Structures are given as structure tokens and as C-alpha cells.
Amino acid sequence: MIFDDCLDPASIRVGLDVTSFDEALRTLLSVPALAVDTPEVRAKRARDLAFGSQGEVVRLHDDVVLVLAVDDAVDAPAAALATTPARFEVTGEGSDEIRSARVVVLFLLPGRLSAFRGQAAPVLGRWMREADHAARLVAAASAEEIRALPGLTGLVLSDRLRVAAVSTPVPWRVHPDATMTEVLDLMVREALHAIPVVGDADELLGIITAGDALRQLLPSRRVDGEGTAALAVQGRTAREIMTRSVLCVSEDQALTDAAVMMVNRDVDELPVVREGALVGLLTKDSVLRALHDG
Helix, strand or coil, X not given: CEHHHHEXXXXXXXXXXXXXXXXXXXXXXXXXXXXXXXXXXXXXXXHHHHCCCCCEEEEEECCEEEEEEECCCCCCCEEEEEEEEEEEEECCCCCCCCEEEEEEEEEEECCCXXXXXXXXXHHHHHHHHCCCHHHHXXXXXXHHHHHCCCCCCCCECCCCCEHHHCCECCCCCECCCCEHHHHHHHHHHHCCCXXXXXXXXXXXXXXXXXXXXXXXXXXXXXXXXCCCHHHHHCCCEXXXXXXXXXXXXXXXXXXXXXXXXXXXXXXXXXXXXXCCEEEEEEEHHHHHHHHHHC
């Protein structure tokens, strides 16, 4: 299935004069391919989608959000797209921070969100980030200009779940000059099995596992059962301790391929990267749930 199969030309609204997220969604829910019941029902559904009580809001780019919702009235995924001249606040992203956007892509789906999210979000997100496509999308003056943007309508929304659909954010990371005392304190306090070491641009440089940390503690413990961790790690940094050769997966990699890697290498977690930068973590538990559900 390609994007053009889902996006009817009549479902594109350019330069939409709206001031809120739910108003943009209400307009998209009224296009012929997505028309939902009465204006009152559309208004309520738009509010529910905007505030995250139905469906899912996914950030694709600083200017673009994707909204997914299940609708029993559609037999196949149906999409609508709107651009606005002014930014509007985006609620429903699951964060306390309220961000804004100028483009909404809305999909109504006949089945589960999780599988389709794993297909569409990585593909659309990657296209938005390439070759200034998002800026050109915002600047387009007509639906025809949008459809003529290189590669957009031909985007293949694969049937395979992608890593990005299942990975979770990495709440903790350290820089290579962090002391091992600081690293150990963080790992113990937050009960971390491993902690990534990143550079100034969040590029993944290495990883420190619980096993690496334990090896730093053992020498002092062998000498003196009452010894302290400080004796073993004094003066050492994350750069000296980290494992530099780290098995990673990209966010647009097929989830089944990543699962095979985890099984073959007997690892419970894999860092997820985008152009070398750390963006998340893939765990066996999350992969198992996704493959079972999807």
C-alpha cells in the first residue's frame, strides 16, 4: 500500500484558517473520504482526538503531527492532510510540554493502531526530515503542489512493523567524561541494567552495563569486604569503562529483523539510533508484546 492509495486529492486542505488543533481535525473529519456522521459528532470526535482521549498523536517533525484513529466505517486506511498559515498548539502528545505545528496528517483505520503506527510513522517521519520536505510541504500553495512533492504520494506504507513503533525513550544517559562514581550512583539509584554514553550531538559512543560496573567494584571488595566503591573507581571515567562496540538498530528497521538479532545475540535491550544519534531503546518485553498484538 502506498500513501496515494489512502490520500484522495479532495482530502487535502491548504492554508487552513484555524486557530486550534481540534478545529483542524474537525475540518479534516468533514472531507468526503473521512466524513463522520453529523457536525456535532465530528466536533466531539475532533476534541477527543486533539486531547488524546481517542486515537494517537505522533510527532513526525517540528511542523508536522500524525493523528491515528480507529473507525469501523472505513474498510481501508483513509487519510486527510491540512496545512495552516499560523502555528497551532498540539495537545494529546502525552507530554506536559505543549508544542505546536502547522501540518496535520489524519488517518482513519479499520483495525489496530499499533501495527499501522509502526508502518506509517517511520516512513512519513523519515520523508519529512529529508531534503527539506517538511518546509516545502508547509510552503505549498495548493493540493497539487503537495501531491507533486518528490516521493510523497509514492511512499510505501509497509506491512512490516518498524522498530520506531515499539522503542521507548531513553531517560538516562551520560557523557564520556562523567566519573564512574557518578555513573554507579545513577545506575543504583534508578535501577538501570545499562546506561548509554553519548557525545555532544547525542551520538552513541558506547554503553556501560551492570556487568561492566560490577567489574569495577570487585577488586576493592576482594581486598577488603568492607571496602568502598570509591577505591575501585577513583579517577576513572565513563570513557575508560564503556563498551565501545555496541549492537544497535535503526528506528526504521523491520521489527522482526531486530527481534532475530536480540535472540541470536542473547540481548535483552538494544539502543535505537537515527543517523547515529541515540533516540530510544528496544526491549525484549516490548518486542514480544508488539509481535503478539500485531
